Amino acid sequence: MSTKTTFKRIALVAVAALGLGVLSVAPSSAAVINLTATVADGTATTAASDSTTAASVSIKFTSESSADTVTITSYVSAKPAASGNLTTLVINQLDTATSTQLTEVKTNSVIGGVGFGSALALNTAIKADSTTAVVPVATSAATAAAKFAVYFETYTGLVAGTYTITTVVTPYNGGVKGTATTKDSNIVVSAVAAESKVASPVYSTLSEPTVASKVATVSTTNAAASALTVTLRNASNETAARESITATITGPGTIGDGTVNGKSVVLKYTGALTLNVYADGTAGVSTINVSSTSVTFAAKNVTFFAKAAKTITAAVATPVLGVGANANAVSATAVDANGTAWTGAAYIVASAAADALVGGSATTPVACTYDTTDLVHYCPVTAIAGGTAKFKVIDASTVALATATSNEVTVTVSAAAVASVKLSFDKTSYAPFEKATISVTPLDASGKAVSAQAAAAFLATGGITGTYAFSAGSDTLTATTFATSYLTGAKAYTVYMPAASGDIKITATGGAVLPVAGQVAVSATATIVNSSVDAATDAANEATDAANAATDAALAAADAADAATAAAQDASDAVAALSATVAKLVASLKAQITSLTNLVIKIQKKVKA
Numbered sequence: 001m002s003t004k005t006t007f008k009r010i011a012l013v014a015v016a017a018l019g020l021g022v023l024s025v026a027p028s029s030a031a032v033i034n035l036t037a038t039v040a041d042g043t044a045t046t047a048a049s050d051s052t053t054a055a056s057v058s059i060k061f062t063s064e065s066s067a068d069t070v071t072i073t074s075y076v077s078a079k080p081a082a083s084g085n086l087t088t089l090v091i092n093q094l095d096t097a098t099s100t101q102l103t104e105v106k107t108n109s110v111i112g113g114v115g116f117g118s119a120l121a122l123n124t125a126i127k128a129d130s131t132t133a134v135v136p137v138a139t140s141a142a143t144a145a146a147k148f149a150v151y152f153e154t155y156t157g158l159v160a161g162t163y164t165i166t167t168v169v170t171p172y173n174g175g176v177k178g179t180a181t182t183k184d185s186n187i188v189v190s191a192v193a194a195e196s197k198v199a200s201p202v203y204s205t206l207s208e209p210t211v212a213s214k215v216a217t218v219s220t221t222n223a224a225a226s227a228l229t230v231t232l233r234n235a236s237n238e239t240a241a242r243e244s245i246t247a248t249i250t251g252p253g254t255i256g257d258g259t260v261n262g263k264s265v266v267l268k269y270t271g272a273l274t275l276n277v278y279a280d281g282t283a284g285v286s287t288i289n290v291s292s293t294s295v296t297f298a299a300k301n302v303t304f305f306a307k308a309a310k311t312i313t314a315a316v317a318t319p320v321l322g323v324g325a326n327a328n329a330v331s332a333t334a335v336d337a338n339g340t341a342w343t344g345a346a347y348i349v350a351s352a353a354a355d356a357l358v359g360g361s362a363t364t365p366v367a368c369t370y371d372t373t374d375l376v377h378y379c380p381v382t383a384i385a386g387g388t389a390k391f392k393v394i395d396a397s398t399v400a401l402a403t404a405t406s407n408e409v410t411v412t413v414s415a416a417a418v419a420s421v422k423l424s425f426d427k428t429s430y431a432p433f434e435k436a437t438i439s440v441t442p443l444d445a446s447g448k449a450v451s452a453q454a455a456a457a458f459l460a461t462g463g464i465t466g467t468y469a470f471s472a473g474s475d476t477l478t479a480t481t482f483a484t485s486y487l488t489g490a491k492a493y494t495v496y497m498p499a500a501s502g503d504i505k506i507t508a509t510g511g512a513v514l515p516v517a518g519q520v521a522v523s524a525t526a527t528i529v530n531s532s533v534d535a536a537t538d539a540a541n542e543a544t545d546a547a548n549a550a551t552d553a554a555l556a557a558a559d560a561a562d563a564a565t566a567a568a569q570d571a572s573d574a575v576a577a578l579s580a581t582v583a584k585l586v587a588s589l590k591a592q593i594t595s596l597t598n599l600v601i602k603i604q605k606k607v608k609a
Contacts, residue, residue: 054151080161101142224276306336322451416444501530
């Protein structure tokens with residue numbers, strides 16, 4: 001197969017404009033003289049290829065007759081190694097404007113038809129590997145010229161890179177073939193953003209391990225203990241990204257794609273890549289770091305625990321069990337000898353035959369289930385009668401094989417019917433807008449909690465009402481029919497307190513599922529402590545007290561002034577009375593002195609006589 005045939009099909013990819021070349025051939029004795037071939041590089045993308053992205057070929061020569069012609073043939077002579085099958089390379093006649101005589105372009109192979117022997121209109125697509133002739137019409141010496149666009153018919157199959165287009169220019173002097181020359185031009189194809197091979201940290205992902213915790217035993221079947229999936233996406237959030245993946249595991253285990261495995265591996269990425277994690281018989285926590293050329297993912301962890309647990313701690317998960325199946329009756333946490341969380345197969349067993357009369361089995365342990373969210377084993381108990389029973393959790397399917405046994409826990413089974421409901425808040429006081437939980441708890445005739453209840457009409461029409469409306473975001477409280485949680489034995493509502501201050505009271509009435517004696521109003525009260533409102537109230541009260549104190553002081557002052565006035569008047573009256581008395585005394589003394597003086601004078605007179 002010829003080079004022209006091999007490379008005649010191609011597909012599109014990018015945009016870049018490059019070089020220009022000129023070929024000049026001027027045979028001294030040829031009828032076709034001053035022949036020049038000028039080429040210019042073209043550009044394309046992996047999403048666009050047409051005459052606007054084309055390379056160009058310009059032919060110009062002087063002819064002495066219409067029998068002097070020049071033919072051109074173009075083909076792909078080099079392409080990127082990754083390029084697939086190419087679409088058809090075509091030539092498109094652009095113009096003959098630089099001719100000084102009428103010039104025609106003819107071909108023996110036209111896209112969509114046959115045009116050999118007749119002149120072609122402008123912008124006619126011609127197969128590039130066909131013979132295209134530039135033919136002067138005049139019989140006298142003149143300049144003939146034509147310009148052509150060379151491009152790929154479609155962009156299908158094009159990849160980023162440079163495609164070299166070789167054009168063969170052949171003169172015919174009076175119909176006799178002359179010496180052909182060649183000229184190379186390039187069509188440079190670039191990738192569009194959506195086809196970028198560069199991974200984006202924004203859109204590329206590494207999944208969580210499929211199994212977060214696994215027993216640290218070496219698999220004889222080479223089965224993966226866990227797996228993670230790497231997905232690379234470029235900045236356009238497309239899956240065209242292609243970068244090598246480096247995966248490293250620190251701690252127990254190995255990592256790889258199943259073919260190439262080790263502590264640190266570099267893997268080719270051709271699409272979503274699964275990284276398998278293998279146990280190596282060592283217990284502990286492994287840290288997995290994964291990166292590509294452009295992206296470093298957050299580290300992930302896989303825990304390998306010992307085959308046997310060292311300690312198991314059990315606790316009651318459901319406060320009151322019902323007769324029948326109870327999936328999450330008991331919870332258990334376990335660790336191995338290294339203190340690593342042990343998430344192997346755990347089982348629950350009744351402590352004694354007497355306990356099995358209430359529920360479970362003392363001889364046939366029942367499998368528990370590990371919850372990867374709560375990080376505990378949940379163990380079921382099937383109860384057959386009301387009462388209490390003791391249970392233990394072990395790390396084997398039989399008591400004889402167990403290497404670790406938990407503490408005993410006592411479960412309570414109730415077969416009692418619901419007789420009433422209770423409303424309650426989770427706290428006694430709240431701040432304005434504070435989150436609160438309202439619980440509706442069914443009780444038996446003795447006022448004790450019952451097992452989790454299926455949906456039933458526990459409240460009468462209207463549900464729960466309050467003295468204040470709760471704030472935005474609160475649950476609707478009008479439901480009358482609901483189920484209760486096995487964890488609490490109650491139906492819980494989330495509300496947000498109003499912007500008030502003081503007591504808030506909620507009220508409901510027992511519903512139709514209850515006996516008549518239980519279909520009565522029940523309530524609960526909490527206090528809203530609004531510090532700003534309370535402070536303002538306190539300040540107002542203090543101001544009022546101060547004003548009252550000031551008023552009392554003013555009244556006391558007035559009374560004191562009145563008393564002083566009265567005392568002054570009394571003093572004035574006393575002074576006046578004293579003055580009158582003194583005046584009388586003085587007058588009496590004066591009279592007595594006068595009388596005495598007269599007596600003395602009278603005596604003197606008698607003595608003289």
